[in-house]
Amino acid sequence: MDAGTHVRRGPGNVRPLKGERCGLCGQRSGERRCPTLERWICSACCGKERGRTLRCLPSCPYLVEAEARWRERRSRELVEAWAAWQRANPELPWLYIRALAEILATFLHKTFATDAEVEQALSDLDQALSPIILVSAAPSPLGKTLSSAVIPLVREGKVEGEAVRAAARALKTWLSRWRIPEDDRRFVRALLGTFPPPPEDSSLIIRP
Numbered sequence: 327m328d329a330g331t332h333v334r335r336g337p338g339n340v341r342p343l344k345g346e347r348c349g350l351c352g353q354r355s356g357e358r359r360c361p362t363l364e365r366w367i368c369s370a371c372c373g374k375e376r377g378r379t380l381r382c383l384p385s386c387p388y389l390v391e392a393e394a395r396w397r398e399r400r401s402r403e404l405v406e407a408w409a410a411w412q413r414a415n416p417e418l419p420w421l422y423i424r425a426l427a428e429i430l431a432t433f434l435h436k437t438f439a440t441d442a443e444v445e446q447a448l449s450d451l452d453q454a455l456s457p458i459i460l461v462s463a464a465p466s467p468l469g470k471t472l473s474s475a476v477i478p479l480v481r482e483g484k485v486e487g488e489a490v491r492a493a494a495r496a497l498k499t500w501l502s503r504w505r506i507p508e509d510d511r512r513f514v515r516a517l518l519g520t521f522p523p524p525p526e527d528s529s530l531i532i533r534p
Contacts, residue, residue: 346366347366348366348367348368348371349365349366349367350363350371350375351368351370353368354368354370354371355368356368357369358388360372360380360386361382361383361385362380362381362383362386372388373392376388376389376392377389377511393515396515396519397515397516397519399519400512400513400515400519401515401516401519401520403512403516404513404516404517404519404520405520407504411500415496418492418493418496419489419490419492419496422485422489422490422492422493423493423497426448426451426472426476426490426493426494426497427497427517427520427521428521429472429475429476430444430447430472430517431517431518431520431521432521432523433468433471433475434514434517434518435518435523437468439468439511439514440510440511440514441501441510441512441513441514442505442510443468444468444501444513444514445498445501446466446468446469447465447468447472448469448472448495448497448498448501449494449498450465450466450468450469450470450473451469451472451473451476451490451491451494452494452495452498453465454473454477455473455476455477455480455487455491455494456491476490501513
């Protein structure tokens with residue numbers, strides 16, 4: 327075996343050459359093969375740059391493992407935060423708030439979004455349900471998707487439009503305070519950890 331050959335150790339895994347440095351910092355040993363960079367990087371750089379400077383592939387095993395941990399942690403935080411929120415505001419339409427959260431999770435399992443984009447989508451839904459037509463910018467892609475799922479239910483009389491609108495406003499206001507700069511997907515991860523992916527043949531249902 328020549329000096330430039332990498333040694334395989336199990337399906338899909340290769341081992342870096344001895345002494346190979348991280349392709350990002352150049353200081354620590356490269357111990358993870360980054361599918362995006364196609365270079366060896368250290369675990370510290372992987373964790374620091376993942377989802378920030380690195381546009382990670384969804385199939386990356388390190389991303390999948392890290393996201394699972396984040397979702398579990400953020401889900402616990404969400405349960406505690408919503409329990410306190412509900413105790414302080416029992417008058418809010420909680421069944422609708424939770425239904426909107428579950429619908430959002432359904433879409434977020436299929437598309438990437440940040441907390442800011444979720445907040446905008448809730449604003450778009452609020453405006454779409456408003457009896458007053460306002461001239462404004464076009465809704466965001468996530469907002470358009472959310473509205474297209476909810477508005478038909480309102481028109482068919484299956485849910486109360488004003489209650490849904492109040493839920494969207496309340497959730498948007500709460501989210502604006504709960505999201506944090508150091509993790510721009512805190513709420514998204516919490517939803518993904520709280521509501522697992524639905525079966526492929528399931529339909530969106532709000533049960534107030």
